[in-house]
Amino acid sequence: MPRLAMVIDTRRCVGCGDCVVACKVENDVPLGHDRDWIVEEIRGRCPGPTLEIRSERCHHCADPPCVYCCPTGASHIHDYGGVVLVTASKCIGCKACLAACPYGARFIHPDGYADKCTFCLHRVEKGLDPACVAVCPTHCMTFGDLDDPLGPVRRLLDSRPHHALLPEAGTEPCIFYLT
Amino acid sequence: MQHVEISTTRANPLVDPVLQVWGWEIPVYLFLGGLVAGLLALSGFYLLRSRTASERGAWPQAPMLGVVLLTLGMGALFLDLDHPWYVWRVYLTFEPASPMSWGSWILILVYPALFAAALLHPPERVPFGAGLLAVIRRGSEWMWARPRLVQAIALSNLVGGIALGLYTGILLGTMVARPLWNSAILGPLFLFSGLSSAAALMHVLTLVRTHGLVDSTYADLLLHGLFQLLKPPGRDPSTAGEAMVRADAAFLSVEGALIALFVIGLAASTEVQQQALQLLLTGAYAPVFWCLILGTGILVPLVLQSLELAGRIRHTVVPALLVIAGAFLLRWVLVQAGQVSSWT
Numbered sequence: 204m205p206r207l208a209m210v211i212d213t214r215r216c217v218g219c220g221d222c223v224v225a226c227k228v229e230n231d232v233p234l235g236h237d238r239d240w241i242v243e244e245i246r247g248r249c250p251g252p253t254l255e256i257r258s259e260r261c262h263h264c265a266d267p268p269c270v271y272c273c274p275t276g277a278s279h280i281h282d283y284g285g286v287v288l289v290t291a292s293k294c295i296g297c298k299a300c301l302a303a304c305p306y307g308a309r310f311i312h313p314d315g316y317a318d319k320c321t322f323c324l325h326r327v328e329k330g331l332d333p334a335c336v337a338v339c340p341t342h343c344m345t346f347g348d349l350d351d352p353l354g355p356v357r358r359l360l361d362s363r364p365h366h367a368l369l370p371e372a373g374t375e376p377c378i379f380y381l382t
Numbered sequence: 383m384q385h386v387e388i389s390t391t392r393a394n395p396l397v398d399p400v401l402q403v404w405g406w407e408i409p410v411y412l413f414l415g416g417l418v419a420g421l422l423a424l425s426g427f428y429l430l431r432s433r434t435a436s437e438r439g440a441w442p443q444a445p446m447l448g449v450v451l452l453t454l455g456m457g458a459l460f461l462d463l464d465h466p467w468y469v470w471r472v473y474l475t476f477e478p479a480s481p482m483s484w485g486s487w488i489l490i491l492v493y494p495a496l497f498a499a500a501l502l503h504p505p506e507r508v509p510f511g512a513g514l515l516a517v518i519r520r521g522s523e524w525m526w527a528r529p530r531l532v533q534a535i536a537l538s539n540l541v542g543g544i545a546l547g548l549y550t551g552i553l554l555g556t557m558v559a560r561p562l563w564n565s566a567i568l569g570p571l572f573l574f575s576g577l578s579s580a581a582a583l584m585h586v587l588t589l590v591r592t593h594g595l596v597d598s599t600y601a602d603l604l605l606h607g608l609f610q611l612l613k614p615p616g617r618d619p620s621t622a623g624e625a626m627v628r629a630d631a632a633f634l635s636v637e638g639a640l641i642a643l644f645v646i647g648l649a650a651s652t653e654v655q656q657q658a659l660q661l662l663l664t665g666a667y668a669p670v671f672w673c674l675i676l677g678t679g680i681l682v683p684l685v686l687q688s689l690e691l692a693g694r695i696r697h698t699v700v701p702a703l704l705v706i707a708g709a710f711l712l713r714w715v716l717v718q719a720g721q722v723s724s725w726t
């Protein structure tokens with residue numbers, strides 16, 4: 204069984220927002236809500252500050268606090284790829300998962316249930332990339348099996364310096380940023 | 383310290399710029415849940431310790447009051463849900479890793495314990511006539527004739543109360559993403575806060591019911607069973623009221639000590655926990671934390687109770703009302719400040 208992950212090259216990402224638009228179109232994300240978003244982080248002061256542009260979304264953590272806190276099992280780890288999903292018909296809208304997520308990756312859908320990135324599992328199961336990956340004009344995003352030693356994700360992580368966000372939270376995120 | 387500037391295109395409601403998923407409903411629910419937990423634990427303990435008929439009848443209103451308050455609390459919880467008509471889904475599963483799942487089942491199990499305890503003390507009047515009252519009284523007599531059953535009811539109230547009180551704190555404590563809540567102290571802190579506010583509530587109700595708002599003798603033996611444990615050997619409390627104030631002061635002292643441990647624990651933790659703690663110590667929530675929770679919620683009632691015990695001032699409901707207000711504000715501030723705290 205694959206362990207799905209995403210690698211994002213921050214040296215290629217220009218923050219154009221195509222990934223955000225593609226996600227909204229593909230997943231019919233309600234107006235005023237975001238399943239993915241762009242972050243610009245400036246570190247240090249002139250003359251030597253560094254800028255990192257990141258496309259962010261749910262990190263599909265291997266140790267997801269949003270799943271553990273869910274009282275109904277609506278938040279769960281899908282059998283295929285370890286993707287973290289929400290079953291809308293089981294969600295009571297208690298918002299515990301929103302409070303438990305250190306990345307702020309979830310929101311309440313206007314219909315009342317918790318919503319988030321699904322890694323476009325409906326596309327992935329057909330052998331396609333997630334919509335955000337497929338439309339990226341700079342090809343800064345790579346999607347695949349983290350456990351495949353010969354796959355593109357593992358090869359990038361083995362060959363380039365990278366970091367995950369908030370590893371100190373202990374959630375084992377599956378989104379990695381090349382630096 | 384490194385200069386970091388972050389801008390984001392994300393603007394999800396309730397999440398950005400800071401998390402605000404829980405409004406007034408959750409603090410109200412946690413407060414009422416803690417209050418009912420205290421009522422359950424104290425009345426269960428009292429029932430276990432009582433030996434005479436007068437002792438058994440000393441706290442009759444606590445279980446029914448618990449039913450009413452718990453129902454109000456669950457009503458607030460229901461109002462907080464964004465997908466409320468799916469709430470039955472909670473009871474189709476048990477998620478052992480989810481404190482909220484534990485809490486949902488504890489709430490359901492607490493109701494029969496409360497009703498059974500209420501049945502032990504039938505009211506003098508019921509809204510649906512004498513026929514129903516006769517049935518209730520027969521049920522009550524049937525239960526009193528079985529001491530082991532009464533003991534089991536008392537034990538279920540005691541255990542259910544402790545579980546409910548602990549759960550309300552653990553619910554917050556397990557949220558990894560909220561540094562202010564990353565403390566195992568929250569469970570016992572909310573339990574003792576619930577115990578002190580429950581004792582205070584019964585104190586107020588007894589004074590109002592039996593003697594008006596002021597009294598220097600406290601005829602009612604509310605916590606007599608508990609005080610038998612707390613009193614020093616060979617010394618009999620002059621009045622039950624005096625012993626009750628001692629018990630309330632003991633709960634408040636433990637609560638104060640737990641708040642100190644909570645602060646020390648976060649202060650000795652990582653940078654994010656230290657920053658989160660500053661929300662309470664020096665930040666936006668500091669005035670309420672220092673003045674209304676620690677000051678008028680714990681220290682002032684302790685001083686007033688000490689003066690009452692020393693016979694320097696008359697017994698009044700003031701300390702009890704301050705304790706109840708402080709317990710509510712403790713939940714309010716911790717829920718609101720905890721949501722503001724984050725890892726980023």
